[in-house]
Amino acid sequence: MKMLSVVIPAYNEEGNIENTVKSFYRELTAEHIDHEILVINDNSQDKTLAVLKKMKEEIPTLRYLTNIAPNGYGYACQKGLNNFIGDCVAIVMADLSDEPKDLVKYFRVMEREKCDMVFGSRWTKKSKVVNYPKNKLWLNRVVNHCIRLLFGFKYNDVTNGFKLFSRETIEGLKPFLSGQFSLALELPLKGIIRGYSYKVISNNWYNRELGESNLKLKAMFFRYTFILIYCMNERLFSMGDYKKGRLNLGR
DSSP states (O other): OOEEEEEESSSSSSHHHHHHHHHHHHHHHTOOEEEEEEEEOOSSSSSHHHHHHHHTOOOOOEEEEEEOSSHHHHHHHHHHHHHSSEEEEEEOOOTTTTTTHHHHHHHHHHHHOOOEEEEEEETTTTOEESOHHHHHHHHHHHHHHHHHHHTOOOOTTTTTTOEEEEEEHHHHSSSOSSSSHHHHHHHHHHHTTOOOOEEEEEOOOOOOOOSSOOOOHHHHHHHHHHHHHHHHHHHHHSTTSSSTTTHTTTO
């Protein structure tokens, strides 16, 4: 049906990136899914780039680009979303917190349902979450509950960065505003507001074993708030100008 692109933003992930890339490659190859794995080296200061260069000799579907500046999760993702070659694209974390088998489920759902986006939820009875930081857990649930009430949908894990989008959808969500982790919130909110279809399925999540997360809660509060205000303004006042198909019609 489609070629799948997997965008992996990576900053100082020399201890994780090889296992992550090989795990996704093995699973997608075993499932006979035509794909590319596009790693965005976010100007890493460790040996991430050297690891990627070595892996390129072993993994034919691997590509990598270096994001010089500005840097940050969102900017790295933007570089990937502006350079992927597939018919659909997923963003996954470099620390293998996202499970390759779940990406296969995402892809099969998009293939079967012909939807524009597939979202994961880590907070269903079928999901498994391992070692989620306690200081972030309550904040995650409160924020997601407030977003659901504010925008009037049932999806309960909108801040989950592990999502799959069709190429048409990605083009319809541009230009991107977020240079940091708030991109994980911007993409689904824009997609829902603009009328792109989506399905939600359960996904698992595992805390990283090596390295440290780059998520800073205080900074993210302001960035998430900005995206929420922007998306609410679009929902209330854009008069549907950015709705799916509207831009292509030119009226």
